Amino acid sequence: MVNLEDLGFAKGIIFETIVSTYSSQGSPNIAAMGVLQLDSENIMIRIYKSSKTYNNLVSRRCAIINLSSDAALFYKSAIKDSYVRDEISLDLFKKGDLVDAPELKRADATIEVLLSDIKDLDSERAEVYLKTKLIKIRNYFPRVYTRAFSAIIESVILATRIRLLSVGNESQKKKASKMKEKIKEFEEIVKRTAPNSEYDNIMFDLINKIETWLGN
Ligand SMILES: Cc1cc2nc3c(=O)[nH]c(=O)nc-3n(C[C@H](O)[C@H](O)[C@H](O)COP(=O)(O)O)c2cc1C
Incomplete structure (x- = not known):
């Protein structure tokens, strides 16, 4: 069974990922988010309450954390009206195996998570606590760094x-x-x-x- 450490996670370090969620109407959404590992099963994201991801997490109570080294995907998932090689379309996604969230088919690995708690940080941001349910590796090839x-x-x-x-x-x-x-x-x-x-x-x-x- 693959665990968070196998993917390179370590306690106290923020790792950059792409979080995918369904809106209450069922449309997939992606957003670049920093993820902090708390222990072998639990992670936390500090997130703006104005974001779609936060609202989707509150209504659906789950998400998929996608690991990727695709710069265009990070760009598109942070600046939504940006240029990218190809548009973010429905065929980029498939429903998660265990949770009601979309996974990015081109992610290197995916982590299906359930919402366990939300704590307000201030008027703008909240800490969202998530529990790992399933980790899937999609790409077994190492990626060279630039x-x-x-x-x-x-x-x-x-x-x-x-x-x-x-x-x-x-x-x-x-x-x-x-x-x-x-x-x-x-x-x-x-x-x-x-x-x-x-x-x-x-x-x-x-x-x-x-x-x-x-x-x-
Ligand atoms: C590498 C990277 C990491 C980011 N991490 C966070 C984060 O941890 N929390 C957050 O609220 N926004 C973060 N952002 C900004 C969001 O991705 C951005 O505001 C996005 O448009 C939110 O999309 P949404 O409204 O669809 O959820 C990050 C952006 C980048 C590029």
Whole structure:
């Protein structure tokens, strides 16, 4: 029986995943989320209560945690109106074996989880506690690492913040512009390590989006 540690999870470390849920109407949703392992069976996500994922978790009380090293999938699951190689369509999903949530057919591994508890952190965020029910490995091949992947992930995280700050007051907008400068550094890494690639396309699209949000 595969366990969380076999997948590389370790207590106290946040791992980046893609969480898939069904809405109350039954449409599949994906969102990039950081997952913290608590013990051999339990994990926790700190999640914005305004997110669809939070609302779907509250209504369906389950989810599937998808492990992937597909940068485009992370991009699309964080910035929903973004460019990706192919659109997120219904045939990317199949229903989980044990829980009422969609799994991503192209994930490297999936973890089916049930909601065990929710604790409010503040007015905006909550801690969502999840219990592992089933782990499935879909891809037995190791994946080679490129710095471009990490550069994209860091940039997308910054972009989700920039988007929020860009509709705020002047000091928040200034903060957003500073974050954009940081993304420019990640862009350099992508240009150097993965020129003319999918990573390059994502970065190009992301920076265009940010310029639009900031009104440049
Ligand atoms: C790598 C990565 C990790 C993220 N982790 C979290 C997280 O732990 N909690 C959260 O609320 N949002 C997180 N986000 C932002 C959400 O993915 C983003 O707000 C998304 O649009 C939420 O989608 P939803 O409204 O469909 O749930 C993360 C984004 C990225 C790129």
